[in-house]
Amino acid sequence: MTRSKIQAESVNLADTFAFTGTVSGTVSGSDSFHARGNADAWASISAGTIVQFPDDSSGDSFDTGSRYSTSTYKYTARATGIYMFYYSIYTAENDNDNGFSFLKNSTKLANTYNSINYITYDEGTNDRMQNGTIIIDLATDDTMAIIASITSDYYKGHSAWGGCRLA
Numbered sequence: 001m002t003r004s005k006i007q008a009e010s011v012n013l014a015d016t017f018a019f020t021g022t023v024s025g026t027v028s029g030s031d032s033f034h035a036r037g038n039a040d041a042w043a044s045i046s047a048g049t050i051v052q053f054p055d056d057s058s059g060d061s062f063d064t065g066s067r068y069s070t071s072t073y074k075y076t077a078r079a080t081g082i083y084m085f086y087y088s089i090y091t092a093e094n095d096n097d098n099g100f101s102f103l104k105n106s107t108k109l110a111n112t113y114n115s116i117n118y119i120t121y122d123e124g125t126n127d128r129m130q131n132g133t134i135i136i137d138l139a140t141d142d143t144m145a146i147i148a149s150i151t152s153d154y155y156k157g158h159s160a161w162g163g164c165r166l167a
Helices: none
Strands: 032-036 042-045 081-091 097-104 120-123 128-138 143-148 152-155 160-165
Touching (some): 120 128
Antiparallel strands (some): 042 152, 081 128
């Protein structure tokens, strides 16, 4: 016997539901990805250049919703919502200072007081890991990427970035 779990005032979210057919009005999936470099090599990039993370399918890299492009190195939001993004970039080699930021729709985020808008920055020639995280509103088809805020060196084999839709 089929039992209705719909109460007069609302749906009891403590119940377990088994759906058949199509549920409408929801976001299709909750996409997430993790992409990384694919070479044991240093790269030097100029300010404003997108950092290349071409591998989203080997090791522990993934792209659950096929929303990350391994040719443009950008993530495209499937739906309007709150997203979280992170990066971990191994820097230095021959460069005395390195800085990185997030790029939204081809514009560097202006989320710090300094006009350069670093998310992370280091000085010195010692190798370091730079780690940045942001929670941000995106609209459907907005894009995100990681860029160099200044001319920077990074080691492809130890660098990665990713993100997910939170709500």
